[in-house]
Amino acid sequence: GAVVSQHPSWVICKSGTSVKIECRSLDFQATTMFWYRQFPKQSLMLMATSNEGSKATYEQGVEKDKFLINHASLTLSTLTVTSAHPEDSSFYICSATRQNTIYFGEGSWLTVV
């Protein structure tokens, strides 16, 4: 079964609204989770590293105020896309590591209309 769960799998929102995506480690604690995005036919791109109990670390070029990350517990990290625009439409995926094995969430498709 799934080890890392993402929700929702699909979301459509109106331009200007905010969308929250959850990433949960189901049967283990993850002090660090990673958030990625992928544009069509592009490689996976790391957006940020989510650290439990502290601020997330963002990759260069990723707007902190645009993509809010909250890692309030050892099993949950959330990514909130604020004031979403059509160019934010993408595939977002998280991952967590347990015992040296990388587990990815199923991914979340965001479409901003």
Add this chain to the structure above:
Amino acid sequence: KNQVEQSPQSLIILEGKNCTLQCNYTVSPFSNLRWYKQDTGRGPVSLTIMTFSENTKSNGRYTATLDADTKQSSLHITASQLSDSASYICVVSGSSGYALNFGKGTSLLVTP
């Protein structure tokens, strides 16, 4: 169901030795296959990407092969270094490029 299976799950080798990681997939239709390296606590870094028509692609000491007929890929690491210790992830994309199918990774440890 589209699946990507990697083997072995973990591997320990001596510095300087070669090793080969395997990736078998059932993704169809197929678009491309990527190998990523992920150091502990960091995001994955792309090593190679291969499309249907490509059989071999190299990136320094990393050489990836692809047999689209048998749906198998391998990642060969030559003259391993301590810095090669990491997890290696195989990711297969479906025809649209959107659908990502991830392997669980092979954890490689290179020892002195």
